[in-house]
Amino acid sequence: MLHIVDDEEVVRDALLWLASSRQIEAKTYVNGEAFLAAIDAAALSDAGFSASKHGDCLLLDVRMAELSGTALFDILSARQLTQRLPVIFLTGHGDVPMAVDSLKRGAFDFFEKPFNDNALMDRVEQALQQSLKAGEAHQIQLRLQSLSQREHEVLELILQGKMNKNIADELGISMRTVEVHRAHIFDKMQIKSAVELAGLLK
Numbered sequence: 001m002l003h004i005v006d007d008e009e010v011v012r013d014a015l016l017w018l019a020s021s022r023q024i025e026a027k028t029y030v031n032g033e034a035f036l037a038a039i040d041a042a043a044l045s046d047a048g049f050s051a052s053k054h055g056d057c058l059l060l061d062v063r064m065a066e067l068s069g070t071a072l073f074d075i076l077s078a079r080q081l082t083q084r085l086p087v088i089f090l091t092g093h094g095d096v097p098m099a100v101d102s103l104k105r106g107a108f109d110f111f112e113k114p115f116n117d118n119a120l121m122d123r124v125e126q127a128l129q130q131s132l133k134a135g136e137a138h139q140i141q142l143r144l145q146s147l148s149q150r151e152h153e154v155l156e157l158i159l160q161g162k163m164n165k166n167i168a169d170e171l172g173i174s175m176r177t178v179e180v181h182r183a184h185i186f187d188k189m190q191i192k193s194a195v196e197l198a199g200l201l202k
Contacts, residue, residue, distance in 0.1 A: 001054070002026040002124055005035045005072070006061040006090065015059055022121050024128070025054070032060075032067035036075065055131030057108070057124050058087045062095040070098055073107060082106050083134040086127035090115070140200060146188050154181040158194050159201065 002024050004015045012028040019026035029035040035058075058076075062069040069089060076082050086108035089099045099110035108127045111120050147155065150171075157167045164182065168175045191197050 001056050002128070003035065003056065003058045004028045005032055005058065005064075005069070007031050007064045008061075011061070018117055018121055019124070022125065024121075024124065031064055032069065032072035035072065055128035055135065056085050057127040057131060058085050059124070060087050060089055062089050062091045062098055070102055073102055077106060084131055084138055086130050088120070088123060088127060143189050147185060151181050151185050151188075154178060155185050155197070158182065158185070159198055
């Protein structure tokens with residue numbers, strides 16, 4: 001999902017049309033406050049930015065009334081959302097130094113108006129791919145965090161290629177207990193085999 005935050009309707013409409021020309025799903029917001037309200041309403045900052053299966057990207061105008069683009073970027077950074085939600089700034093000539101500073105602090109890119117349409121959409125597609133990978137990594141981390149300490153211990157031994165009997169001996173527990181832990185690990189990590197587990201955590 002491409003999220004477009006700009007307080008000029010003509011710019012929002014143009015960017016929406018550009019996104020549709022690349023078959024990119026997009027949504028517009030009249031200002032930074034509206035975008036933050038959308039995040040808060042859905043508690044998106046807790047569960048990965050969104051349910052999008054194609055990643056997320058934010059096209060953000062630097063100069064907006066009340067909440068500026070750079071101020072919104074700072075809020076998103078504080079919420080640790082900018083990896084899962086790469087930010088591409090749209091700037092006027094005088095805003096370039098601010099955009100460059102934001103780039104150093106983790107923004108994905110910036111484009112000075114007027115921008116090249118195809119170049120901008122190419123970067124949007126790259127940002128969506130980065131978001132998708134970051135979102136997947138975030139989900140894996142959430143699954144790992146759901147494991148108990150003992151399940152983490154069993155997981156590490158599974159990754160070392162040890163069989164249930166060896167794991168039981170090393171941890172001083174029964175094989176049946178190892179089997180239960182293994183089943184819980186596979187369920188929480190949403191995988192079906194040790195090979196799949198190793199591939200997930202490589």
